[in-house]
Amino acid sequence: MPEPRRLLDVAIVGLLGMMLVDGLPDYLPGIPTASRWLDPVVDVTGLEQTSWKLFAPDPDHINTWVEAVVTWEDGSTSTWTTPSWRHRTLLQKLMHARWHKAADNLRLDSWRRLRPQLAEYAARQAVPPTPGLAPVHVEIFRHWWLVPPPGRREAARRRFGRLPPLREDFPGTKSIHDKDLRPRARGVQPGGVREEPAP
Amino acid sequence: MRERFVAAWDRFWHTPADPRVAAGLRIGVGVIVFLAFLFQAPYATTWWGEDGLLPSRVARRLLDPDAGSVLLLLPPDDLWLWACFGLAMVQALLLAVGWHSHVQAACLFVWLVSFQHRNQLVIDGEDAVMRLITFFLIFAPISERWSLDALRGRTPRIRSGWALRMIQIQVTFVFLAAGLEKLPGSMWRDGTALYHIFLLDDFYPRFALPEVIAGNLWVSRLMSWGTLALEVAVPIGVWIPRTRALAVAAAIFFHLALDLLMNLYFFEWIMIVGWLSFVRWDEDLPWLGRWAAPAASPATAD
Numbered sequence: 001m002p003e004p005r006r007l008l009d010v011a012i013v014g015l016l017g018m019m020l021v022d023g024l025p026d027y028l029p030g031i032p033t034a035s036r037w038l039d040p041v042v043d044v045t046g047l048e049q050t051s052w053k054l055f056a057p058d059p060d061h062i063n064t065w066v067e068a069v070v071t072w073e074d075g076s077t078s079t080w081t082t083p084s085w086r087h088r089t090l091l092q093k094l095m096h097a098r099w100h101k102a103a104d105n106l107r108l109d110s111w112r113r114l115r116p117q118l119a120e121y122a123a124r125q126a127v128p129p130t131p132g133l134a135p136v137h138v139e140i141f142r143h144w145w146l147v148p149p150p151g152r153r154e155a156a157r158r159r160f161g162r163l164p165p166l167r168e169d170f171p172g173t174k175s176i177h178d179k180d181l182r183p184r185a186r187g188v189q190p191g192g193v194r195e196e197p198a199p
Numbered sequence: 200m201r202e203r204f205v206a207a208w209d210r211f212w213h214t215p216a217d218p219r220v221a222a223g224l225r226i227g228v229g230v231i232v233f234l235a236f237l238f239q240a241p242y243a244t245t246w247w248g249e250d251g252l253l254p255s256r257v258a259r260r261l262l263d264p265d266a267g268s269v270l271l272l273l274p275p276d277d278l279w280l281w282a283c284f285g286l287a288m289v290q291a292l293l294l295a296v297g298w299h300s301h302v303q304a305a306c307l308f309v310w311l312v313s314f315q316h317r318n319q320l321v322i323d324g325e326d327a328v329m330r331l332i333t334f335f336l337i338f339a340p341i342s343e344r345w346s347l348d349a350l351r352g353r354t355p356r357i358r359s360g361w362a363l364r365m366i367q368i369q370v371t372f373v374f375l376a377a378g379l380e381k382l383p384g385s386m387w388r389d390g391t392a393l394y395h396i397f398l399l400d401d402f403y404p405r406f407a408l409p410e411v412i413a414g415n416l417w418v419s420r421l422m423s424w425g426t427l428a429l430e431v432a433v434p435i436g437v438w439i440p441r442t443r444a445l446a447v448a449a450a451i452f453f454h455l456a457l458d459l460l461m462n463l464y465f466f467e468w469i470m471i472v473g474w475l476s477f478v479r480w481d482e483d484l485p486w487l488g489r490w491a492a493p494a495a496s497p498a499t500a501d
Contacts, residue, residue, distance in 0.1 A: 005213065005359070012212060012361055019372055025380050043265035046312030047334065050327035052376035057384035061395040085401045085462070094238040097464040098246060098321040100401050105320050113261055114252065114320065121245070121252050147398040150391060150416050163413075164400045 018042055023049030061147035064107045065167050068122030068140045072133040080122040082106070084167060107142045107176075115140060115177035123181055138179050144172040216360030218343035219480050222297070224332065224366065225304070225341035227472035229295025232307060232329055235465050236288045243284055246318050248277045253318050266316040269309060283310065294336075297346020301355065304336040324373070325466035331369050332473055338362035363476055370473035371434040374450065378430030387427055390420030402461045429453055437477055447477045 021034045022042050042048040068080045082103040083096045105111045106118055123135035145165060148156045157163050245251040247270060253261070255275045273279040287310035294303040311330040315322050339362035342348035342355070386392040396402060397413045412418050429449060436446035451471050458467040480487060 005209075008359065008361065009208070009212070012365070015365060016368070019369065023372060023376050025376065027383060028379075040265045043263055043316075044267065046267075046308065046316070046330065048266075048327070049331075049376075050322070050324055051380075052324065052373055053380045054324060054377045055392060055396060056377065056380035056387070057382075058386040059392050059395045059399070061386075061398075063398070063400045093462060094464070095241050097462070098239060098242060100462065100464075101323050102246075102252065102321045104401070111320065114257075117252055117254070117257050121250075124250060147395050150394055150419075153414060164398050167400065 015047070018047055019049060023052060025052075060104075062144050063147070063164050063167070063170065064103070064142060064144040065170070066103055066106050066118075066140060066142055068119060068126070068138050070123050070126040070128075070135050071137040071139075072128050072130075073136050074130070074133055076129045076133070078126040078128060080126040086166075107144075112176075116179055119177055119179040120181070135181050137181060138177075139175055140177040142172075142174050142176045143167065143170045145170040146172070212361045212364055213359040215358055216340055216363040217480060218340045219345075220476055220478060221336070221339040221341045221363055222344040222346060223475055223478075224339070224363075224472060225297060225300060225336060226295050226345065227475065228329065228332055228336060228469070229291050229293075229303075229307075231465055231469050231472065232311070232333070233288055233291035233295065235325075235329065236284065236291065240284070243280065244277055246321050247280050247284075247314065249275050249280075250277075253320060255317075258317060262316070262319060266319070267312075268316040269313040270317040283313070286310070287314070297342055297348050300342035300346055300348050301337055304333055304341065308333045308337060323464070323466070325464055325469050328369075328373060328466070328469045328473065332366055332469070335362040335365045335369070339366070366473060366476045367437075370470065370476065371437060373470065373473075374430050375434040378427060378434070381427055381430070387423055390423045391416070392419070392423040393426070394419035394423075396461075402463070408460075426453075443477060443479075444483055447474050447483075450474050 018038060018041065021031065021038050024031050026032050026035070039048075065084070066082045070078050070080065072078070083092075083099050085096075085100075088096065106114065119138035119140060122140070123138050126135070128135075145167075147164070153163070156165075160166075160169055239246065246253070249255065255271055259271060270280065270283060273283070287307065290303045290306050290310065294300060294307055308330065311326070311333055315326050315330060338357070339360075340354075340357040342353075346354070348354050381387045381392075384392065386395060394413075394416060397408060397419070433446045433450045433453075436442040437450070439446075451474055454467040454471050454474075457463060478484065
C-alpha cells in the first residue's frame with residue numbers, strides 16, 4: 001500500500017502532464033495526437049487549458065462587426081448590431097466584454113452553425129418601427145476592414161480620415177446568413193423591399 | 200541518487216506553503232470572480248439563457264459532449280440560471296471573506312466549469328486562468344489567515360505546499376505557452392505585431408494613442424520584441440532565486456501596462472493575482488510581513 005504522499009505525487013505528475021499536453025503549442029511534435037487522446041479527460045474534469053495563442057502566431061489584422069437586418073411583417077426593417085467598441089464608458093466596457101469574443105467567433109465560419117440562432121436572437125432584440133409587428137426575415141452581414149501593412153498606413157489614413165476607421169466606413173461587406181422566420185406577407189421581400197404588383 | 204531526487208522532490212512540492220500567500224490568492228480570486236460575474240449580469244440571459252444566443256437545446260447539439268455543466272442538467276428555465284448565477288456570486292464573496300473557504304473554492308470551481316462549458320462561444324483566456332487557480336485553491340492553506348474560518352478557529356491543517364506550487368507553475372506556463380505560440384509568427388519576428396494590434400478596434404486602447412506611438416514602426420518593433428523577450432525570460436527568471444523578485448515585478452508591470460493600453464477584461468488582474476503566489480512576504484514586503492505574523496518555511500522559488 002503506497003503512502004498517501006506518494007499517491008499525491010502520482011496526482012501531481014498527472015496534473016503536470018495534463019497541463020503540458022493540453023496547453024503546449026500544436027506545432028510541437030506529438031502534442032496534437034496526445035492532446036486528442038487527453039481531450040475527454042480534461043473536459044470531464046474541468047481542467048482543460050485553453051489556447052494560449054494570445055495574438056499568436058500573428059495578431060488578427062482585421063476589424064469586424066456583425067449586423068442583422070430584420071424585416072417585419074409589414075415590410076419595414078430594423079437593424080441589430082454587435083456593440084461598438086468606441087466611445088464606451090468603463091462600465092459599458094466591462095459589461096460588453098464578452099461581446100469581444102462572441103463577435104469575433106460569430107463572424108468566423110467555424111461557428112456558422114450558430115447563425116440561425118443568432119438570427120432569432122437578433123429578431124428578438126431588434127425594435128420594430130411599430131410595436132407588435134412580428135419579424136419575418138433576418139439577414140446577417142459581416143463587415144470588415146483589413147489593417148494595412150505599415151507602408152500603406154498613410155494612404156489608409158488619408159482615405160478614412162482616421163485609423164482605425166469608423167465601423168460604418170469598413171469597406172468589406174458580405175451576407176453570411178439569410179433566414180425566413182415565418183412565411184412573409186405577400187409581396188414583402190428580404191430587406192423590406194416591397195414587390196411591385198404585376199400590372 | 201534516488202534518495203537525493205526524492206528529497207529534492209519533497210522539498211519542492213511538499214514544503215508547507217506560506218498561508219499569507221494562499222490567503223492573498225483566496226481574496227484576490229474571490230473578488231475578481233465576483234466582479235466578473237457581476238459585470239456579466241446584464242447579458243447573463245444572452246450568454247446562458249433560453250432566449251439567448253445559445254439555448255440549452257442548441258448547446259447540447261453544438262457543444263463538446265464531454266464538457267459537462269450543471270446548467271445543462273437543470274430544467275431549461277431562466278429562473279434556474281439566475282439561481283445558479285446568484286449562488287456563484289455569493290460563493291465568490293464567501294471565498295473572499297473566508298467562510299468555509301475550501302467548500303466555497305470547490306463549489307466556485309464547479310460553477311466556473313459549468314458556466315464556461317455551457318457557452319464556449321464567449322470563453323477566453325482569463326476564464327481558464329480563474330478556473331484553474333480556483334481548482335488549486337481547494338487544496339491550498341487558504342483559510343489560515345485573514346478569514347472568518349481563522350476567526351472561528353476552524354482551519355484544516357494542510358501540510359503540503361503542492362497546490363501553491365501548481366498555481367505558480369500554471370501562471371508561468373501561461374506566460375511561456377503564450378511566448379512559444381508567438382515564435383512562428385512573422386509579425387512578431389519582424390516587429391509589426393504591435394503596429395497591427397494598435398489598429399484593432401475591439402482591443403483599441405481606452406484612449407487614443409498618440410501617433411508617435413501608434414504609427415511609429417520602431418516603437419512597434421521595440422514593444423513586439425520586448426513582449427517576446429519578456430514572455431520567454433520571465434518564466435525562467437521567476438524560478439531562479441536571485442532574479443525571482445525582478446521577474447515577478449517585470450510580469451506585474453507588463454500586465455498593468457497591457458491593462459492600461461488594451462481592452463482585456465480581467466485577464467491581466469487574474470494573472471497578477473497568480474504572480475503574487477511567488478511573493479516572499481518577509482523578503483519582498485518586510486513592512487507587510489511584520490504586520491502579518493510570519494509563517495514558517497514558506498514554499499517559494501528556491
